[in-house]
Amino acid sequence: MEELIRRIANRDEAALTELHHAMRKRIVAFAMQRLDDPYLSEEVMLETLFEVWNHASRFAGQSQVSTWILGIARHKTLDKLRAPRSPWMDDLESAHLEIASNEADNVDRLVAGERAAILENCIKKLTHLQRECMNLVFYQELALEEIAAIQACPVNTVKTRLFHARGNLRECMQSNGHGERA
Amino acid sequence: MIPSGMKANDWQHFQEMLPWYVNGTLGAGARQEMLHLLATYPECAAELKLLESLAKEIRDQPLPLNDERGLDRLMAMVRAQTDGKLSVIGSANVARRPDAPERKESRQLPVFGIAATVLIALTAAFIVQFLHNEDPATLRPLGAAEISGNREVIQATFRATASEAQIRGLLSTVGAEIVSGPGAIGVYVLRVPNGRVDSAMLELQQATGLVDSATLLAK
16 A cells, blocks of 8 residues: 555656555545545545645655545544535435435345445444544554554544444444444 | 442443444453453353344444545545646645645645636636526525536546546536535536436446446535
8 A cells, every 4th residue: 555655746647546446445434434424425535635646755664554544534423513504415316315215125134134224323422532432443453552543533533433433333233222233 | 320239339340342343342351350250150141142132233234435435535635646637636635744844845836826826717617507597686605606506416536547628518518507616526516407417327327437426416
């Protein structure tokens, strides 16, 4: 990945394409934890990779590339949370939610099952920081110190945050009749 | 509950470090400690199984978006920047970088260009809205236009290579008007008159050189 960043610093568009393939889903999944909005999350992904394109030479190698990129994505995500929301986004999202909801009803019954839907709902009930932390551990598979760097807090805070997140998740799953596995 | 024979501190330490054992990022020493606890206490092994299951479910959760449109837009932004043109459809917000002083001077013109383009678009939209609106009392700016109503709504995205003139020409041909957009990822919301949605959808879907996607959202 560091080689990719070096190539991007030399304005290699093929390297940016490779980075997009490697990081796109990870950035969108990460941004979704705070924004809960696929459109804004996609926007965060684009802005993040564009920032990498323009500032690849600033990567100092003091962390993993993915940690550096997710750190940029976090700033972009927080910018989005602070920015006013376009009214048309709400309309468009409502229309999409309706479609997604209908699709989800079918898919859940036929494929994913009730548990996945309940887990998703339980994750949504966690605080934003807890959700973000869960994503960084289990989806991004980052080390404790890297997560502390991204969330700008001590490692003990990360441990406590995740401990409580797991507790809340377990409680939520149990209250929905799915406690045996979470 | 703390496993019998296990110290409370060890149990807490195990619980705290287990997520990083699961994601494989523990150092060799810490991993060895965890392996010892897992081999000694069945409760620890059960806890591991639960967390591995949870981790898998989190990793397997589908993302709402899963296509390659983003790459086209990203590369369009890069090339627009290279060419000194930032007014790529939908990328203006992405390309705006007030925190980059070294490029501030070179971005003055594109920023003014974007502002001028937006102003022209809003003015044009206002005029179109004024001409087509039956009730002047309900006149509203483009960004606040309602999706609901007795017309039919299509969401569309256009190829990064499509020019604004080409898009306008196509929309005129199919009889669609822009309700809002483009968003930063290039999404337009279009409205067509009653009874024309099927033909409009067909024409949009056939214009593969310009249209990336067209989806009927509401009636």
